[in-house]
Amino acid sequence: MRMEIVLGCIVCVCVCVMKWVVKNVNWWLYEKKLRIDIRHQLPPGDLGWPFFGNMFSFLRAFKSPNPESFLANFVNRFGRTGLYKAHMFGNPSIIVTSPEACRKVLTDDDAFQPGWPASTLNLMGRKSFVNIFDKDHKWQRKLTAAPVNGFEALTMYMKYIEENVIAALDRWAGMARIEFLTELRRLTFKIIMHIFLSSEGDSVGEALEKDYTLLNYGVRAMAINVPGFTYYNALKARKDLVAVLQRVVTRRRAERGENPTCPKKDMMDNLLDAADENGRRLDDEEIIDILVMYLNAGHESSGHTTMWAALFLQQNPHMFEKAKAEQEETVRNRPAGQKGLSLKEIRKMDYLNKVIDETLRVVTFSLVVFREAKKDVYVCGYTIPKGWKALVWFRSVHYDPETWADPKKFDPSRWDNFTPKAGNFMPFGSGSRLCPGNDLAKLEIAIFLHYFLLNYELERENPASPVMYLPHTRPKDNCLGRIRRVSPHT
Numbered sequence: 001m002r003m004e005i006v007l008g009c010i011v012c013v014c015v016c017v018m019k020w021v022v023k024n025v026n027w028w029l030y031e032k033k034l035r036i037d038i039r040h041q042l043p044p045g046d047l048g049w050p051f052f053g054n055m056f057s058f059l060r061a062f063k064s065p066n067p068e069s070f071l072a073n074f075v076n077r078f079g080r081t082g083l084y085k086a087h088m089f090g091n092p093s094i095i096v097t098s099p100e101a102c103r104k105v106l107t108d109d110d111a112f113q114p115g116w117p118a119s120t121l122n123l124m125g126r127k128s129f130v131n132i133f134d135k136d137h138k139w140q141r142k143l144t145a146a147p148v149n150g151f152e153a154l155t156m157y158m159k160y161i162e163e164n165v166i167a168a169l170d171r172w173a174g175m176a177r178i179e180f181l182t183e184l185r186r187l188t189f190k191i192i193m194h195i196f197l198s199s200e201g202d203s204v205g206e207a208l209e210k211d212y213t214l215l216n217y218g219v220r221a222m223a224i225n226v227p228g229f230t231y232y233n234a235l236k237a238r239k240d241l242v243a244v245l246q247r248v249v250t251r252r253r254a255e256r257g258e259n260p261t262c263p264k265k266d267m268m269d270n271l272l273d274a275a276d277e278n279g280r281r282l283d284d285e286e287i288i289d290i291l292v293m294y295l296n297a298g299h300e301s302s303g304h305t306t307m308w309a310a311l312f313l314q315q316n317p318h319m320f321e322k323a324k325a326e327q328e329e330t331v332r333n334r335p336a337g338q339k340g341l342s343l344k345e346i347r348k349m350d351y352l353n354k355v356i357d358e359t360l361r362v363v364t365f366s367l368v369v370f371r372e373a374k375k376d377v378y379v380c381g382y383t384i385p386k387g388w389k390a391l392v393w394f395r396s397v398h399y400d401p402e403t404w405a406d407p408k409k410f411d412p413s414r415w416d417n418f419t420p421k422a423g424n425f426m427p428f429g430s431g432s433r434l435c436p437g438n439d440l441a442k443l444e445i446a447i448f449l450h451y452f453l454l455n456y457e458l459e460r461e462n463p464a465s466p467v468m469y470l471p472h473t474r475p476k477d478n479c480l481g482r483i484r485r486v487s488p489h490t
């Protein structure tokens with residue numbers, strides 16, 4: 001009997017020692033290497049388990065109904081310090097949660113550069129914006145951002161967006177049931193395809209659209225490149241996308257080679273002809289990676305956000321009625337002879353713009369973005385060591401109870417006479433990487449809501465369908481239901 005007790009004690013001590021050793025592997029690997037003064041200035045936190053780091057607790061929280069529990073765990077253990085050390089997506093990281101620290105990281109290009117995990121680079125492309133810096137980034141951004149934003153560009157795309165929204169709603173109303181989110185993603189994909197590859201036929205669009213769904217699921221998955229895993233399927237989808245886009249680039253180069261003066265039809269032609277101040281041109285890989293990234297960024301985000309805006313309104317009848325009344329008034333005040341919406345009208349829609357901002361806040365489509373410290377940087381009382389990742393956690397900024405009372409509640413009226421301080425509302429990021437599609441996205445959402453509110457209603461099949469948070473916030477059933485026409489076209 002005494003022997004058994006002694007053995008039991010030895011096993012217990014061994015297990016405790018083993019656990020202690022395993023829990024400290026990441027400390028030995030990453031923290032011990034740092035200069036002692038830097039080590040003492042690290043924020044509080046926990047580097048988690050070897051190899052997996054804190055990914056199990058991240059995935060557990062984001063696969064539960066309460067994703068906030070992931071950061072709440074840090075706050076409960078270490079206090080509301082705004083920065084926490086962790087080991088995420090394969091790297092030693094500092095999770096940055098306070099608005100002030102997030103803004104500092106995003107706007108200090110001398111100290112930080114993009115630091116996306118290798119899995120994201122593999123999916124988006126090593127020559128896409130997620131992995132280019134400084135002069136190259138500035139040049140390629142200038143080339144691509146102006147044609148998707150600004151008054152002139154938006155006016156040019158407005159008609160196309162409007163026609164397609166009207167046609168899509170009309171078609172859905174004739175269908176017994178639809179996955180509202182899936183259809184909206186198709187619609188926003190058609191729009192971004194029009195901007196980048198308008199002269200390609202629908203078949204190219206359809207081939208690409210299916211692969212994008214798979215690609216996107218891989219973005220926040222564990223990077224396990226084994227058949228059957230999400231990341232493996234996403235990599236395969238990228239290969240297919242690249243093959244389709246390579247065929248397009250090769251054909252267009254040949255066409256433009258034969259006839260160099262033929263007019264540019266879309267962004268692809270702009271990219272093929274572009275040269276920087278030294279005459280450098282983009283190679284095939286650069287053009288393909290720009291397209292892979294833009295076509296992805298340019299439809300998933302607006303598709304999801306549009307669905308949530310419509311859904312939040314549908315779930316709150318008094319808000320729906322208020323938003324609808326504003327749209328009816330817009331139509332009533334329209335000058336005789338004007339057909340369809342104008343940008344001026346959209347800018348005047350006070351309530352609708354609050355609905356859109358509130359949706360962007362509550363949904364926070366980009367929950368986190370990744371940077372890497374180029375040197376040891378002092379941020380809000382702590383040091384982020386050179387080479388470590390800084391994870392700018394937008395979700396915590398948009399759910400900070402000090403700025404947003406009852407933060408989980410969808411409440412457009414919180415925007416009445418309220419302008420958040422810089423850094424407290426950043427759905428499109430900040431600094432040199434600010435989303436170039438921000439105005440286009442808001443325009444798409446506003447045009448959709450205008451026609452939806454005036455003429456339609458959404459009837460969900462499973463109103464209690466659980467919400468998934470990865471890769472992006474969505475109802476598990478993709479918002480299955482019916483679009484019902486309630487009045488003729490206006």
Ligand code: HEM
Pocket residue numbers: 114129130141148293294297298299301302305365366369370426427428429430432433434435436437438440441
């Ligand atoms: C509701 C819609 C959208 C949301 C919430 C959103 C959000 C964001 C955020 C937060 C970033 C910053 C990433 C970072 O700091 O690393 C970003 C970057 C980017 N977005 Fe968007 N976006 C939206 C729509 C669009 C659209 C419609 C386009 C295409 C026209 C687009 C293209 C891009 C690109 C290319 C970047 C990378 C910019 C760079 O690295 O310089 N986005 N977006």
